[in-house]
Amino acid sequence: MSVRNQLRQSRRWVVKIGSALLTANGKGLDREAIAGWCQQMADLRQQGIELILVSSGAVAEGMTRLGWAERPHMIHDLQAAAAVGQMGLVQAYESCFQTFGLHTAQILLGHDDISARDRYLNARSTLTTLLSLGVIPVVNENDTVVTDEIRFGDNDTLAALVANLVDADLLVILTDQRGLFDADPRTNPNAKLICESAVNEGRLENMVGGSAGALGRGGMVTKLRAAKLAARSGANTVIAGGAEPDVLMEVAAGKSVGTLLTSGQQPLVARKQWLAGMSKPGGSLQLDDGAVRAVKDLGKSLLPVGVRGVSGQFQRGDLISCVNAGGIEVARGLVNYSAEEAQKIKGQTSGNIEELLGYCGDDELIHRDNLVVL
Numbered sequence: 001m002s003v004r005n006q007l008r009q010s011r012r013w014v015v016k017i018g019s020a021l022l023t024a025n026g027k028g029l030d031r032e033a034i035a036g037w038c039q040q041m042a043d044l045r046q047q048g049i050e051l052i053l054v055s056s057g058a059v060a061e062g063m064t065r066l067g068w069a070e071r072p073h074m075i076h077d078l079q080a081a082a083a084v085g086q087m088g089l090v091q092a093y094e095s096c097f098q099t100f101g102l103h104t105a106q107i108l109l110g111h112d113d114i115s116a117r118d119r120y121l122n123a124r125s126t127l128t129t130l131l132s133l134g135v136i137p138v139v140n141e142n143d144t145v146v147t148d149e150i151r152f153g154d155n156d157t158l159a160a161l162v163a164n165l166v167d168a169d170l171l172v173i174l175t176d177q178r179g180l181f182d183a184d185p186r187t188n189p190n191a192k193l194i195c196e197s198a199v200n201e202g203r204l205e206n207m208v209g210g211s212a213g214a215l216g217r218g219g220m221v222t223k224l225r226a227a228k229l230a231a232r233s234g235a236n237t238v239i240a241g242g243a244e245p246d247v248l249m250e251v252a253a254g255k256s257v258g259t260l261l262t263s264g265q266q267p268l269v270a271r272k273q274w275l276a277g278m279s280k281p282g283g284s285l286q287l288d289d290g291a292v293r294a295v296k297d298l299g300k301s302l303l304p305v306g307v308r309g310v311s312g313q314f315q316r317g318d319l320i321s322c323v324n325a326g327g328i329e330v331a332r333g334l335v336n337y338s339a340e341e342a343q344k345i346k347g348q349t350s351g352n353i354e355e356l357l358g359y360c361g362d363d364e365l366i367h368r369d370n371l372v373v374l
Helices: 003-009 031-046 058-066 075-098 111-115 117-132 155-166 220-231 247-252 267-276 289-296 339-345 350-357
Strands: 012-017 050-055 104-109 136-141 170-175 196-198 236-241 259-262 283-287 307-312 319-323 329-334 371-373
Touching: 003 236, 003 247, 003 259, 012 031, 012 155, 031 050, 031 075, 031 247, 050 075, 050 117, 050 155, 058 075, 075 104, 075 136, 104 117, 111 117, 117 136, 117 155, 117 329, 136 155, 155 170, 155 220, 170 220, 170 247, 220 236, 220 259, 236 247, 283 289, 289 329, 289 371, 307 339, 339 350
Parallel strands: 012 050, 012 170, 050 136, 104 136, 170 236, 196 259, 283 319
Antiparallel strands: 236 259, 283 307, 319 329, 329 371
16 A cells, blocks of 8 residues: 555644744635635545644734734744734634634644653643544644744744654645645756655755745744654654645545655654653653453553652653562553652552542553553
8 A cells, every 4th residue: 555545544633833824825815715625624524634723824924913013033922923823813703713613722732742751742642532523623832932942943843743742644735835845946947846754864954945925934944853853652644735626635535645754654653652762761660460360461561550659759741660569660651640640649549549649630640552562
């Protein structure tokens, strides 16, 4: 089966839409275009595909509302534009998706939400819960408070990190170009579209340019880098022209549209490799024989009832070891509770967590998606 046909089996997508598409090159939100993408995403939801939308356009929409002709350079002006524009952007998506009976949720992320493991788990849990409820999360960088020193840099990068965060099968980047070309199509009439390539193919870096339009911060170079980042967790990437008719439906059907950049990895396998290669664990949990079997042989999550001992001082989101009665490490993963909390709930059923801690965040000490068997 070709990789294009395999796209038809992708069940979790991250879709990123760029500023130039959303704002009709600075003329305000293109509501007709937004309605078209929302219609396609509603159809994809009917096919059982989970969707997270990463949307640019807040600063550009804010500029339009404030009557600014040029993108400002001062950080506080940009933050003000983002704050004003985010209102219109989210409102446009909410009203459009509601016509198809779909709920949306606004998610604003900062660098710390991805890099700090406790907040990483919080963001992941929120997004996966929203997906399980059939909600379409609309994600943007928290431009109103972020500074240049800690920002993602562009929404292509943010979209790739979200793909990593939720183990997406596919990242779709919609842009004002048809895809990646072997030369700049704006200056070279003989430029040819790259239909498919391995994401780490060396020639690609020399083929993309780094320029961006007046409204956005990205360019094809950022899209290629985003595809490489998404590939770390096994996601394939399609870069395609957002203005092409039914572009998302064409991708879902396995049609040859845009540029497909293949990762060569399965998402969950890639995630397990990432966990296995992380730094030294900050503590350990001693498992009883039943929990060892559940984790190693059955691929189950680690529940508090199967834990007999807790060692080390760790916090929620830290990497910890899971050892058997003989002290041999059998698995490692990202823990959902601190060492102090784990001590209180060890050996207990998940139904007792709320009574013991005063709250219940997760039923599992380590979810199977965050657990790798060694």
